[in-house]
Amino acid sequence: MNDAMPRYDTAAGRRDAILSRLQASGFLSISDLAADLQVSDMTVRRDLRLLERDGLVRVVRGGVSLPVGSQVPAFSGRADAHHDAKVRIGARAAELVGSADAIAIDAGTTPCELAAALPQPFTGSVVTHSVPVLQQMLGRPPTRVVGLGGDLNPESRAFVGPMTVEGVARLRVRLFFLGAAAVDERGIYVSTDLERPTKQALMGIADEVVLMVDHSKVEASAPVLLCPLDAVGTVVTDRQPAAGLAAALAAAGVRVCVAEGVPAPSGASD
Numbered sequence: 001m002n003d004a005m006p007r008y009d010t011a012a013g014r015r016d017a018i019l020s021r022l023q024a025s026g027f028l029s030i031s032d033l034a035a036d037l038q039v040s041d042m043t044v045r046r047d048l049r050l051l052e053r054d055g056l057v058r059v060v061r062g063g064v065s066l067p068v069g070s071q072v073p074a075f076s077g078r079a080d081a082h083h084d085a086k087v088r089i090g091a092r093a094a095e096l097v098g099s100a101d102a103i104a105i106d107a108g109t110t111p112c113e114l115a116a117a118l119p120q121p122f123t124g125s126v127v128t129h130s131v132p133v134l135q136q137m138l139g140r141p142p143t144r145v146v147g148l149g150g151d152l153n154p155e156s157r158a159f160v161g162p163m164t165v166e167g168v169a170r171l172r173v174r175l176f177f178l179g180a181a182a183v184d185e186r187g188i189y190v191s192t193d194l195e196r197p198t199k200q201a202l203m204g205i206a207d208e209v210v211l212m213v214d215h216s217k218v219e220a221s222a223p224v225l226l227c228p229l230d231a232v233g234t235v236v237t238d239r240q241p242a243a244g245l246a247a248a249l250a251a252a253g254v255r256v257c258v259a260e261g262v263p264a265p266s267g268a269s270d
Contacts, residue, residue, distance in 0.1 A: 015047050019056060022066060027191070027223045029063040036219075063221075084254060085214040085238040085259075086110045090117040091258030093177055093212055093236045100124045101174050104202050105133045107158030107195070108179025110212045112136065118143075127171055129159040146171065153194060160198050163215035165228035168201040178232065183213055185248040189222035189230055196226055200218070208233040214237040229254055 014037055021036075022028055033044045048064050051057040057064045090113025097103060097114075100123050105111050108129040115136035117127070122143055128134060129148040137145045150164030178199060182189040188211060191194055203209050209232040218241060230252035235241075238259050241249060249256055 027065045028221045032221045086113045088259035090114045104173045104176040106155045106179045111177045111179045130239050131157045165201045167213045174207045177203050178211050188226045198243040210234045
């Protein structure tokens with residue numbers, strides 16, 4: 001993540017950058033912040049102490065999180081962030097779907113855009129634990145929709161927990177479209193461990209996993225490692241990855257599809 005941020009020459013600029021990143025991910029490590037801001041760990045810790053004094057952050061072991069009682073922005077707020085990029089990614093990912101495929105769609109604002117962009121007519125099957133995806137699918141009668149129940153997580157608007165995982169075990173899909181909070185050369189990350197078992201269960205029933213992430217996820221930090229890069233077959237994103245991540249993806253055998261410009265019509269070739 002060495003090129004994730006420009007260098008900030010003022011303390012105020014650094015602190016604004018820290019707050020912006022923290023609102024997007026919920027947690028940042030001190031080492032990643034120091035590398036991204038191109039300053040020392042000591043400088044980052046000094047900035048964090050001032051932010052904590054003002055009640056804007058909570059310093060924890062190894063990093064910083066939002067204050068107690070605060071949360072990562074709600075689903076609607078995350079959906080608005082980089083919305084145009086997510087629409088393009090959804091349209092590009094839809095090009096990978098056959099008209100009669102069985103697919104699974106993850107919870108998250110970027111995978112939700114895939115549901116809106118599925119090819120017409122789509123007569124396959126959709127498996128999902130995402131309430132917004134289920135709402136998207138209500139207007140598509142030819143499509144078979146399998147909704148996974150469980151405990152509703154209001155933050156992600158998705159069902160999670162043992163009942164959700166048990167429901168996944170009896171299914172099989174060709175593609176699973178995965179969302180994530182962050183990605184780097186070491187792997188793919190989620191914000192909370194609550195999400196991890198359901199995502200891993202859905203990955204386990206898919207012939208191929210397709211990761212859908214906009215460029216901000218490459219610049220973000222998240223605390224929970226979901227899987228290594230070689231667990232996915234394709235990444236759909238809105239910008240070419242930086243050199244380090246691009247090399248790691250190539251080494252892991254992961255194909256990169258970049259959604260550029262306006263959304264392409266469904267069925268367009270690579």
